[in-house]
Amino acid sequence: MHCGLRAEACLFYTETGDPKYTPIHKLEPLKRFWHQEYTLLGKVMSMLGVGHAITDKELEEWSELVYDSCTLCGRCSMVCPVGNDVAYMVRKIREGMAVAGHAPEGLHGAVTRSVTLGSPMGVNWRRYRHRSGVRRPKPDSTSRWMWRGRTTWCCSPRWRPSTFPST
Numbered sequence: 001m002h003c004g005l006r007a008e009a010c011l012f013y014t015e016t017g018d019p020k021y022t023p024i025h026k027l028e029p030l031k032r033f034w035h036q037e038y039t040l041l042g043k044v045m046s047m048l049g050v051g052h053a054i055t056d057k058e059l060e061e062w063s064e065l066v067y068d069s070c071t072l073c074g075r076c077s078m079v080c081p082v083g084n085d086v087a088y089m090v091r092k093i094r095e096g097m098a099v100a101g102h103a104p105e106g107l108h109g110a111v112t113r114s115v116t117l118g119s120p121m122g123v124n125w126r127r128y129r130h131r132s133g134v135r136r137p138k139p140d141s142t143s144r145w146m147w148r149g150r151t152t153w154c155c156s157p158r159w160r161p162s163t164f165p166s167t
Contacts, residue, residue, distance in 0.1 A: 006076035006086060012069045021069050023076040023086045029054060029062050030093050059102045066093050067104055 004022065007013050012021040019025065036042040036051055045051035076086040097103060110120040117124055 009075040
């Protein structure tokens with residue numbers, strides 16, 4: 001995982017030239033957690049108290065790299081010679097950091113609004129409809145979902161996820 005071939009694929013690294021924006025550097029928290037929790041040496045070191053646990057301060061420092069310097073475009077995954085899906089790994093780091101309480105405040109607010117109001121932007125359709133006269137599309141509208149040349153009526157009551165062809 002230290003070959004460095006993926007660095008030239010990352011737009012953040014190519015634009016800044018800063019080694020902290022290389023994909024391997026963004027994966028450092030995941031690598032340290034994996035070593036500590038899933039390897040024999042890491043478990044033994046943790047039992048003996050010799051291992052270095054990941055602290056909240058370190059997660060806060062990595063937050064900028066994990067959230068603000070990766071678009072999850074997958075370019076680094078496409079050029080990886082051993083086939084590591086780096087975008088997936090960064091997504092898993094983001095999930096872990098969100099659970100640990102280190103997600104950006106704006107993202108946390110959008111999730112909260114989405115769960116409580118049904119819209120990440122805080123739009124309440126009932127109030128919005130009365131003010132503007134705009135109506136929410138009905139479930140049986142003519143909007144269609146195009147997928148590999150097939151048309152699936154995603155908004156009709158008859159639609160089921162099983163209607164998608166398998167990949």
